[in-house]
Amino acid sequence: MNELIYFFNYVVVAGSVTGCIYAMGAVGVTLIYSILRFAHFAHADMMTLGAFVVLLLTMLFPHAGDALGLPTAIVMLPIGMVFTSLVAVGIDRAFYQPLRTHKVKPIVMVIASLGVTLMLQGLIRLFAGTGAQSLYVDARKEIFRLEVPGITRPIILTEPQVILFVVTIAAVVGLHLFLTRSRLGKAMRAMSDNPDLARASGINTRLIITLTWVIAGSLATLAGTLLSLDVAFKPDLSFFLLLPIFAAAIVGGVGHPFGAIAGGFLVGFAETLAVFNWSVLLRPIRDSLPDWLALPANLALVGTEYKIVVPFFILIAVLIWRPTGIFKGKVI
Amino acid sequence: MPLLEAIDVHGGYGGMNILNGVDMAIEAEEIGVIVGPNGAGKSTMLKAIFGLLSVTDGDIRLRGEPIANLSPHKLVERGMGFVPQEKNIFPSLSVEENLEMGAFLKPASASRLKQQIYEFFPPLKEKRRQPAGELSGGQRQMVAMGRALMNEPSVLLLDEPTAGLSPRYMNEIFERVKAIAATGVGVLMVEQNAKQALRIAHKGFVLAAGQNRFTDSGEALLNDPQVARSFLGG
Ligand SMILES: Nc1ncnc2c1ncn2[C@@H]1O[C@H](COP(=O)(O)OP(=O)(O)O)[C@@H](O)[C@H]1O
């Protein structure tokens, strides 16, 4: 039974954590693609930026969360979301909008977003240095150990993980209600379907674009911060996020927010299962194995340091066999 | 003063001009029908009126006020509705949501207007929760017209509303167009089914090579042997 708990901790929990992070990133990528029709490569850097802003705020006011009994970073999260959204809208106005007015090809927008990537990375490194920093400034991460009766190993969840699950569920429900119930959310879907007709219907497409950046920027901040809170803030976070979130968005079918969420979890779990040490699960039957089949100490498909190849292969496979993704999205 | 008036309109897509001096005028409660060979510039004329391409010369007026080169958004605010020839629905949105989008600028009256549209196009009511992209051609055209009507336009521009429809649906759509005009709307419609369309037209405009070839009442055009020979297939 210990093995099952081990599996739960290292696959179910870890996969869900990764899945939530990728899902929130991928939703942003997919929304931006549906509304602006280009692959926004700077999106992972927006996640880093959001986390970095929250880190700065947390360092400035390390005890802001004490009164509420929450990590300070969580209290600073809304401010970080607002700030990152404003930066996202600002970047759009400064770099992408002029290109849109010139009706450039999507590839030009993609290259512009690569430029924005380099810019954001440079800025973040300039201020954050290159080392990892904990988002728990002057505080300790709480770890919950849930005892399962009759089993020695506990289920382990950290405080940021619990918050991440709650926030992700809230974000998904909120996004669903927004897109299906609110006038602006429906207009956003309409613009994704047919931008010309949206304009011909009197929909304020500029407002929809702004709103798209606000949603994408907020989700990016949530994901980036909660990931950093659980592990640590690293200025090169985006390097490890870019490929998975694009893989997730494409697997889910670009243009489908809920496909992106499914894609996020798919990529997250695939990654986790690939680095999981299956040897542990086989330990109970170790003694009954024949001699020539000795159980190696580590029986993982890929080493942790190579887990980035997982989304890479998923991406390649999807592009070859089902380029429209699970939910028949657009082809980037 | 005509409700909608175009005077010597020139314009096109960037470089070459497609419209070389088009004149049109319709009053409220009137149906104006634009006919002419393929590539004559009929769709281009509607797009020019709706601000989708630049008018380089001439004038377009709505109730006497110049509106040439205003953005579609401004024109929708001023009560103009446009149903393009193709891609005139939001396929993944439900029928109901398509209609709601038409009333984007009038959210307060959306539910009242929606009921009116359902009375006007009864088949849409049953299908209101279905994605519009799954409907039949005729029903999609109803969604497209319904969407434009949701803004309570005073001028409605329709680009080939009966293209590809069975005769039954074609007559149905023409009946609806007559009913729309009867409520006080000025309708300007491009049609390939020229004879049938001219029968319901108060005014007809025969366009060729970006210019008016004939302009008269629908009936007069139908009875003009020259028009019949060159443009209505005998
Ligand atoms: N988006 C466009 N860009 C450039 N030329 C166009 C465009 N749309 C139509 N044209 C050209 O304008 C001319 C008139 O087209 P159109 O107005 O669509 O004709 P129709 O009378 O059949 O509706 C055609 O020669 C067509 O090739």
Ligand SMILES: [Mg+2]
């Ligand atoms: Mg046409």
